[in-house]
Amino acid sequence: MQDDLDLDGLFAKAAERGPLPSAALLARIEADARREQPRPMAVAAPPRPARGWGMILADVLGGGLGGGRGLAGLSLAAASGLWIGVAQPTALSPVTEYLTGTSTASLELLPSDLSLLAGE
Amino acid sequence: MPRDTLDQVSDESLLVLYANGDPDAARLLTARLAPRALGYAARLLSDRAEAEDVTQEAMLRLWKIAPDWRRGEAQVSTWLYRVVTNLCTDLRRARVRRGAVALEDAPEVASGGRSAEAGLIEADRVTALEEALGQLPDRQRQAVILRHIEGLSNPEIGAVMELGVEAVESLTARGKRALGAILAGRKAELGYEGEEEEEA
Incomplete structure (x- = not known):
């Protein structure tokens, strides 16, 4: 009975006759797609206001580097470093001997008495 | 991605491209899937207008799930057919509740x-x-x-x-x-x- 009806042939013809979406339907679907489409994540740099020397100095004095006390400490450290670099090294030898427990030996490369060399 | 290259891409890859912001992916997916969804819905409902609404709703659900789509778990077309099936079943039940003429009595x-x-x-x-x-x-x-x-x-x-x-x-x-x-x-x-x- 089903062979007489050729159901498979009818199915194939039904598949060919399927309704096609109208342009209006496609437009509605694509509009939905655009509305729902995730946007690429944009990483925005944080805003950086223009800063002049005046603002930097105000920061330092106002607490950016510890306020007035911090600034005084910084100045003292800078002055100490300058003194250590400029002062005579000999002035440090007693300190070095005290800390290391050694004494400084001196080596005379050229004897002051040159009479032996002269064969006298 | 160029359009002719996209033509060779699977539905699932197109969905991922859509989720990543590709502007052409949605158009291609719509061209591929909407006719199938509409044909299936129209045969289930025997009502063109309702079938169009179901198709649009099913596609909308596809757009919404795109960012969370888990690759390899299901075919996109199979997923869409399932959504259309469920939407049509709900509509037919609503018709019966309203006392509308059942398709069986058409x-x-x-x-x-x-x-x-x-x-x-x-x-x-x-x-x-x-x-x-x-x-x-x-x-x-x-x-x-x-x-x-x-x-x-x-x-x-x-x-x-x-x-x-x-x-x-x-x-x-x-x-x-x-x-x-x-x-x-x-x-x-x-x-x-x-x-x-x-x-x-």
């Missing part, structure tokens, strides 16, 4: 004044088939349409209907037999008997 195909002796044209037979499909129980109708008109495999139909392959085979076999019985009662009207006499 008027039989009109012959358009043409005589049975002259035979009906091919389009009338296809129309008769679609009306007969409307008389099948929901699950049989879904299985038969997916198998014989949409061309899905039994495992794919199982994924759509959340059934085992054996259950799918049983549904399609029973549906096809029922269709044959319905159409057999209209053989004369559809011009089959005249053809048999000519062949004899």
Whole structure:
């Protein structure tokens, strides 16, 4: 009975006759797609206001580097470093001997008495 | 990505591209999937306007799930057929609750004044088939349409209907037999008997 009806042939013809979406339907679907489409994540740099020397100095004095006390400490450290670099090294030898427990030996490369060399 | 390259891309990859912001992916997916969703919905509902609404809603759900789509778990088309099936089932239940005319009670195909002796044209037979499909129980109708008109495999139909392959085979076999019985009662009207006499 089903062979007489050729159901498979009818199915194939039904598949060919399927309704096609109208342009209006496609437009509605694509509009939905655009509305729902995730946007690429944009990483925005944080805003950086223009800063002049005046603002930097105000920061330092106002607490950016510890306020007035911090600034005084910084100045003292800078002055100490300058003194250590400029002062005579000999002035440090007693300190070095005290800390290391050694004494400084001196080596005379050229004897002051040159009479032996002269064969006298 | 160039359009001609996108044509070669799978539905799933297109969905990922869409989720990543590709502007052409949605257009291609719509062109591929909307006709299938509409055809299936129209055959389940026998109502073009409702089928269009279902198609738009199913596609909208696809756009919404795109960012969370888990690759390899399901085919996009299978997922869409499942959504269309569920939306159509809800609509048909709502019709019954409203007391609307059930498809099973739909008027039989009109012959358009043409005589049975002259035979009906091919389009009338296809129309008769679609009306007969409307008389099948929901699950049989879904299985038969997916198998014989949409061309899905039994495992794919199982994924759509959340059934085992054996259950799918049983549904399609029973549906096809029922269709044959319905159409057999209209053989004369559809011009089959005249053809048999000519062949004899």
